[in-house]
Amino acid sequence: KINTFGSEPGHSFLLMNNFLFEVEELLGGESIRKIFGKKPEEIKNKKFWNYYHQILSIFLINVSIFWSVDKIILGGPMMGIAQGVLDVPVIKGTSGILVQELKNLSHFSDYGPCIHCGRCIDVCPMNLMPNFLSYYSEHMLWEKCKEYFPNDCIECGCCAYECPAKRPIVQQIKLAKFNLSKQ
Amino acid sequence: MNENIIVTISPHIKSRNTVQKVMLDVIIACIPIVIASTYFYSTDAIKLIFTCVIFSCLSEFAFQKITKRKTTINDLSAVVTGLLLAFCLPPKLPLWIAAIGATFSITFGKQIFGGLGYNPFNPALIGRAFLQVSWPKEMGLWVSPFDGLTSATPLTISKLNLSDKMPDFFDMFLGNISGSLGEISKFSILLGALYLLLRNQIKLYIPLSYILSVTILAFIFNSDPLFHVLTGGLLLGAFFMATDPVTTPITKTGKIIFGIGCGSLTILIRIKGGFPEGVCYSILIMNMFTPLIDKITKIKRFGG
Numbered sequence: 001k002i003n004t005f006g007s008e009p010g011h012s013f014l015l016m017n018n019f020l021f022e023v024e025e026l027l028g029g030e031s032i033r034k035i036f037g038k039k040p041e042e043i044k045n046k047k048f049w050n051y052y053h054q055i056l057s058i059f060l061i062n063v064s065i066f067w068s069v070d071k072i073i074l075g076g077p078m079m080g081i082a083q084g085v086l087d088v089p090v091i092k093g094t095s096g097i098l099v100q101e102l103k104n105l106s107h108f109s110d111y112g113p114c115i116h117c118g119r120c121i122d123v124c125p126m127n128l129m130p131n132f133l134s135y136y137s138e139h140m141l142w143e144k145c146k147e148y149f150p151n152d153c154i155e156c157g158c159c160a161y162e163c164p165a166k167r168p169i170v171q172q173i174k175l176a177k178f179n180l181s182k183q
Numbered sequence: 184m185n186e187n188i189i190v191t192i193s194p195h196i197k198s199r200n201t202v203q204k205v206m207l208d209v210i211i212a213c214i215p216i217v218i219a220s221t222y223f224y225s226t227d228a229i230k231l232i233f234t235c236v237i238f239s240c241l242s243e244f245a246f247q248k249i250t251k252r253k254t255t256i257n258d259l260s261a262v263v264t265g266l267l268l269a270f271c272l273p274p275k276l277p278l279w280i281a282a283i284g285a286t287f288s289i290t291f292g293k294q295i296f297g298g299l300g301y302n303p304f305n306p307a308l309i310g311r312a313f314l315q316v317s318w319p320k321e322m323g324l325w326v327s328p329f330d331g332l333t334s335a336t337p338l339t340i341s342k343l344n345l346s347d348k349m350p351d352f353f354d355m356f357l358g359n360i361s362g363s364l365g366e367i368s369k370f371s372i373l374l375g376a377l378y379l380l381l382r383n384q385i386k387l388y389i390p391l392s393y394i395l396s397v398t399i400l401a402f403i404f405n406s407d408p409l410f411h412v413l414t415g416g417l418l419l420g421a422f423f424m425a426t427d428p429v430t431t432p433i434t435k436t437g438k439i440i441f442g443i444g445c446g447s448l449t450i451l452i453r454i455k456g457g458f459p460e461g462v463c464y465s466i467l468i469m470n471m472f473t474p475l476i477d478k479i480t481k482i483k484r485f486g487g
Contacts, residue, residue: 071189078194085188098195105189106197112258113300115202117428126485131433149484157194164200165300171192 069099078157108166120159120169126152130159130169137172142179150176202299206259208384209423212375213266216419219358219368223328224274228364232269234278238285239265246294260299264288267307267423270365271416271463272314275324275331284310304470305430308463315463325361334361337414342459355413365423366416376422385426388435392442393421393449400450417449420462430470437473437480444469 032040043049073080074094090097120130129148136144150173159169220228243261247254265285272281288310293302315322327334337360340347350360358368365372379385397417398408411417416424425431425445432441445465452461 070187071191071195073195075193077196080193080195082190082193082195083188084190100195102189106195108197108201112202112255113298115205115300115428116431116433117205118433119200121433121482127482127487128484129433129482148481149487152484152487161194161197162200164198164202164205166197166201168192170194 070102071100071105073098073100078161079155111167112165114165114167117164119162119164123158123162125156125158126154128152130173133176134159134167134169134172137176140179142176142183145176146180150180153177202258202260205384206263208379208382209263210259210266212378212384212423213263213270215371215374216270216365216368217266219371220270220274220364223358223367224326224331224364227274227331230278231272231274231276231281231364232266234281235269235272235285236262236265238282239268239289242286242289243294246290247298250294252298255298258299260293261289264293264306264310267305267365268310270419270423271307271311271363273322273324273326273363275326276314276321280314280318280321284314287313300429302429303473304467305424305427308424308467311463312467325363327361328359328367336360336362336459337410338453338459341410341414342453352409352413360414362414363416366419369413369418372418372422376418379422379426385422386438388438389425389431389442389445390421392439393425393446394418396443396446397450400447401454404450404454406454411450411453415453415460416462420445420449420466424462424466425469430473432473432476432480434477434480434482437476440476440480441469441473444472 032038032043036043072083072086074083074088074090074097075081076095077098080096080098114131114135116131118131120134121128124130128150130153132148133145133150133153136142136148137150153170153173155170155174157170160167163169217228217232220232239261240256244254244256246252247256268285268288269281272284288306291313292304292306292309293299296302325334325336325339326332335343335345335347337349337355339345340349354360356369358370360367376385376390380387394412394417397411401408401411421442425442432438445462448465448468449461452458452464458464
């Protein structure tokens with residue numbers, strides 16, 4: 001029987017066979033080496049990994065029941081993908097699993113026109129001009145988009161975080177990339 | 184397990200800053216100017232400001248209802264336009280002219296181009312330019328503070344070499360001179376600008392390059408630089424009109440070019456031109472160059 005006591009992510013506890021474990025202690029690669037004296041990639045026993053998968057999945061489901069989360073995201077808060085169902089595999093690019101409650105969500109149902117405040121330009125790590133990319137992509141002027149190098153965008157989401165008009169800039173740039181690749 | 188999991192696009196966290204909060208900050212920055220104009224012109228100022236704000240909000244609402252657009256009255260941009268229009272009007276202006284000006288600036292300055300974000304010109308200055316050419320006599324009716332007697336502005340005195348007594352720089356700074364509502368008290372303008380700077384809503388590129396180019400050019404033209412900075416609507420224009428994000432360039436280089444262009448045109452109109460004051464027209468002319476400046480001052484991309 002496995003129970004979890006969720007306090008905060010990264011510091012949750014598992015109650016397993018009447019022993020209390022910290023989740024980090026049990027599941028991290030470093031902790032596996034401490035307990036078994038082997039590196040994780042050296043352990044070839046399939047039963048061992050099946051057991052560990054069970055612990056992890058039970059832990060995750062318990063967390064979602066315990067907190068009754070409203071949003072489950074594979075990846076970080078900026079670039080992660082929100083999940084509609086939980087029967088999805090964890091892929092190589094999944095850096096973590098994030099859960100959000102309704103009261104912590106940023107709710108902006110609609111977006112307005114760009115007011116050219118220039119905040120997105122200030123934060124862009126690739127020195128692009130996301131305001132023009134967003135504007136031309138919204139009006140489907142792909143050739144104009146090309147002048148502002150949408151393919152250099154690393155989709156970090158900083159522009160969309162800062163935007164006071166709450167425009168979906170990352171998605172508009174992705175659309176421009178897709179349409180330019182078709183040509 | 185919660186059955187209704189929310190699925191949205193990334194990023195899943197967003198800054199709390201919205202367009203409404205940006206506009207609210209501008210309105211808060213305008214409060215010192217409203218207080219100063221009320222102190223110097225009492226009820227005339229209050230009546231004019233309320234007329235402009237109410238009619239700009241009403242005309243925005245009416246235009247969006249007639250054209251069946253989404254009503255965006257709650258983003259407060261119409262209130263800002265009304266306030267800024269009232270700040271560049273003379274205190275004794277008949278209220279019906281102010282109402283027409285507010286309606287014109289919202290309808291033909293902003294909404295006809297597609298609303299906030301698409302206007303090529305500063306709507307408040309469009310309204311003022313329209314009133315200036317339509318009712319030049321009423322728009323030139325300057326009165327001195329407190330007593331309400333007709334008296335020329337310092338710029339008019341210097342332009343036409345009138346015999347009126349020129350106020351000293353301390354009065355110009357505090358606002359005890361004749362002029363339009365918002366431009367008399369430089370102290371209140373600087374207070375408002377300080378608030379905007381602390382809240383990170385405006386950047387100093389345009390105001391500094393504007394004021395510095397005015398100072399240097401006034402020095403070259405053998406005119407008193409401090410006189411040109413402290414008279415007219417230069418500080419109001421530099422901190423509140425020329426920093427309007429919609430109608431000004433977006434890059435740092437572009438902002439500096441814009442400021443220098445505004446300063447040169449202001450001094451050119453004030454010293455060589457026919458009008459005593461050139462801030463309104465210089466900003467409107469430079470607004471026309473904004474798309475061009477944006478085009479030639481693209482940022483160099485990382486590694487490009």
